[in-house]
Amino acid sequence: MKTNEDAYGRQLLAQYNNQTETAEIIERDDGFIDTGSDAGTYFRQYKEWSPLERRAIKLARGRVLDIGCGAGRHSLYLQQNGFDVTGIDNSPGAIKVCKLRALKKALVRPISDVDKFEPDSFDTVIMFGNNFGLFGSPKAAKPILRKLYRITSPDARIIAGTLNPYRTTDPDHLEYHKLNKRRGRMPGQIRMRVRYRRAIGAWFDYLFVSPQEMEDIFKDTDWRIERFIVPEAANYFAVIGKKSL
């Protein structure tokens, strides 16, 4: 068994090379396991995205940072449309796939290292595919938001998608929310890892929040939610701007 491997990236590489047609497997820290995105999801073309994502991507302006870019589906779309876009992902395999797919700017970099970019490097930060979750927890979000503030222009925006964790009636998920509360975590703070064949990815926190919870996270930060896109839906987006404006 190989733990802390780049299971996610290996899977994307296998998908890129047409070596697998199986869905990804995600394990949660209560032992719950399920298939996640089908093979191909991370490679979907614009026309195959959800209407919500197609709507949200229209808000990108200027120089774009794509956090958790995966196989680069959003970055490549923006690049093809003339944007100066940089994709980052903490998965070396994912970034390898992005480069194979001709994404010009693709870097292995976790969200916690966004301060490695120069000040005022980006005008838009996109966190698609529920990647608001990469903030991990309200506490972990604060320093990341400070770093994002520094590396972006004064009128920059973060466009981030998430899933409202309370839009479920699944007993296993509701019980997990309770478990999280008991251990002082947010109900939708999912500790998970990717498994791909013999590779076992590192555990990481992925945060799902309600619109109200997201509002709370931005209190005491230099960012504020300008508006939500379909906050009443299970999947929704937030457009987040700098408070100084």
Next chain:
Amino acid sequence: MKTNEDAYGRQLLAQYNNQTETAEIIERDDGFIDTGSDAGTYFRQYKEWSPLERRAIKLARGRVLDIGCGAGRHSLYLQQNGFDVTGIDNSPGAIKVCKLRALKKALVRPISDVDKFEPDSFDTVIMFGNNFGLFGSPKAAKPILRKLYRITSPDARIIAGTLNPYRTTDPDHLEYHKLNKRRGRMPGQIRMRVRYRRAIGAWFDYLFVSPQEMEDIFKDTDWRIERFIVPEAANYFAVIGKKSL
């Protein structure tokens, strides 16, 4: 986390109730994990079976015992065609599904307990869906074969399907064969368990063999392989009769 649960049966029940559309998840004891049969596979109608299974089922005669009947797809087909058929499975959930699907004779019973049937109860034993694997190992097969001898008629046959484990070039599988040899197991002796949501099934051995290996298993038993059906293929069947004849 709930271990040694009837993960397989829970999954079949969820499929029966249309509560899931995801493929089963199988974990091997080297940490290799993958999706197995798609949702629906265990419920396939005769016309959706492989040509090999459609060919093999024609050999059933008289009273039939279906070992590892799952959701009952083979038993139900035989019942519908006028056979006296009994399905057994060690999964309570599987047997519940069989009963919900109106299989008249369905029992929770592991293959090791086939001696609970009266002598001369069956004329055909079917082990479809690679269920030759339920013999587990050459050693475990011997007492089971003696029990099957007792509960079947003098001219009874076992019709068993398997997968030739050497029909792979997958490095992970080839390495697993080597691991098995090092620990004194047959290369195709797969120690696996089913995972479904939070349920984790018990580990069990499932045996894949080449035609030659299968021949060897029947040495020193009262059974002999009468013939193979497409032994040159990855999936093949054996028709096994009593030596006394």
